[in-house]
Amino acid sequence: MIAEISMHRLVLIGVGLIGGSLALDLKRAARVEEVVGIDIDADNLTRALERRVIDCAYECINAESMADADMVLIATPVNTLPIICRQLAPFLTDRCIVTDVGSTKQLALQAFAAELPQHYERCVAAHPIAGSDRHGALAAQFGLFAAKKCIICAHEQQDKTALQAVEAMWQAVQAQIYHLDAARHDAIFAAVSHLPHMLAYAYVHQLAEAANADELLQFAGSGFRDFTRIAASHPQIWTDICLANRQVLAGLLEKQQQELAYLKQCLQDGDAQKLTAFFAKAQKIRESWQNEQIQATAGVPAGR
Ligand SMILES: NC(=O)c1ccc[n+]([C@@H]2O[C@H](COP(=O)([O-])OP(=O)(O)OC[C@H]3O[C@@H](n4cnc5c(N)ncnc54)[C@H](O)[C@@H]3O)[C@@H](O)[C@H]2O)c1
Numbered sequence: 001m002i003a004e005i006s007m008h009r010l011v012l013i014g015v016g017l018i019g020g021s022l023a024l025d026l027k028r029a030a031r032v033e034e035v036v037g038i039d040i041d042a043d044n045l046t047r048a049l050e051r052r053v054i055d056c057a058y059e060c061i062n063a064e065s066m067a068d069a070d071m072v073l074i075a076t077p078v079n080t081l082p083i084i085c086r087q088l089a090p091f092l093t094d095r096c097i098v099t100d101v102g103s104t105k106q107l108a109l110q111a112f113a114a115e116l117p118q119h120y121e122r123c124v125a126a127h128p129i130a131g132s133d134r135h136g137a138l139a140a141q142f143g144l145f146a147a148k149k150c151i152i153c154a155h156e157q158q159d160k161t162a163l164q165a166v167e168a169m170w171q172a173v174q175a176q177i178y179h180l181d182a183a184r185h186d187a188i189f190a191a192v193s194h195l196p197h198m199l200a201y202a203y204v205h206q207l208a209e210a211a212n213a214d215e216l217l218q219f220a221g222s223g224f225r226d227f228t229r230i231a232a233s234h235p236q237i238w239t240d241i242c243l244a245n246r247q248v249l250a251g252l253l254e255k256q257q258q259e260l261a262y263l264k265q266c267l268q269d270g271d272a273q274k275l276t277a278f279f280a281k282a283q284k285i286r287e288s289w290q291n292e293q294i295q296a297t298a299g300v301p302a303g304r
């Protein structure tokens with residue numbers, strides 16, 4: 001059992017879907033007295049204040065916005081981490097913890113090590129496996145992380161109390177903590193998150209490039225909706241993720257082409273047996289994954 005967390009001031013950099021949702025839950029659970037929001041989008045900050053996601057707003061990192069921070073949570077596109085860490089450096093007190101929520105973790109650890117060497121021990125790389133295709137402060141919601149996994153990629157110089165504080169923060173919003181090495185994390189999420197996003201984007205492009213694209217979209221139903229939901233995700237967020245993980249991802253795209261080539265061959269051969277076997281194997285895997293998800297979330301209060 002991890003100790004409870006109680007913060008006076010949390011500085012949230014990037015007041016969007018993930019950072020905003022975490023702020024809402026921490027405030028509701030009375031684990032933080034004040035959330036300071038920093039974001040480059042002034043309109044987004046206004047919406048965040050209106051929705052009480054944050055208590056005060058700043059458009060830049062400076063002595064005033066960073067004053068008395070117990071923890072800094074970076075929830076911006078992953079490519080912004082190095083510059084944000086560089087900007088933070090002069091304002092971090094010894095006790096302040098720095099953490100992030102980015103979808104790729106080797107880049108986060110590299111940014112912490114390169115830009116915050118004096119503070120590296122108190123930098124904790126984390127990644128909640130929860131989200132949606134929406135973005136910005138208006139998308140922030142209560143209960144987003146309940147019964148969801150949160151991966152922590154601790155490093156070799158990790159300060160134990162900083163690690164425990166970040167674990168306690170995610171436990172306070174009902175996330176389940178898992179630990180992974182950063183390279184392993186990036187390889188896993190290339191396969192189960194980044195690749196499906198690229199495939200959904202590619203498929204939407206294939207439709208859009210057809211001569212009768214409007215007609216195709218007019219008749220698209222729930223199969224189209226379910227397969228392409230994630231193609232509505234924020235372009236900058238996903239450009240950064242895919243580029244940060246490009247090596248593993250390129251290999252997986254190559255493998256996907258082999259799967260498609262196999263399917264094409266089955267069609268050309270009119271091989272119903274092979275096709276059915278292929279679909280049946282996928283169906284079984286998908287069904288058992290779904291059953292495990294249902295069991296894992298059993299008992300989570302409704303409306304979360
Ligand atoms: N969307 C998901 O499903 C999901 C899930 C888990 C983790 N993540 C990770 O969480 C992070 C945030 O994603 P999100 O979905 O909340 O995005 P979002 O677009 O909802 O929020 C990001 C916010 O960061 C702000 N921002 C961008 N650059 C900035 C900068 N240099 N300084 C300050 N603010 C800046 C944007 O204006 C925006 O308000 C990303 O690193 C992403 O990889 C996303």
Ligand SMILES: O=C(O)C(=O)C[C@]1(C(=O)O)C=C[C@@H](O)C=C1
Nearest residue numbers: 103128129130131132133193230
């Ligand atoms: O639900 C979605 O829309 C998501 O894309 C969530 C999702 C995922 O791929 O599972 C996206 C990125 C993350 O880093 C974690 C979760």
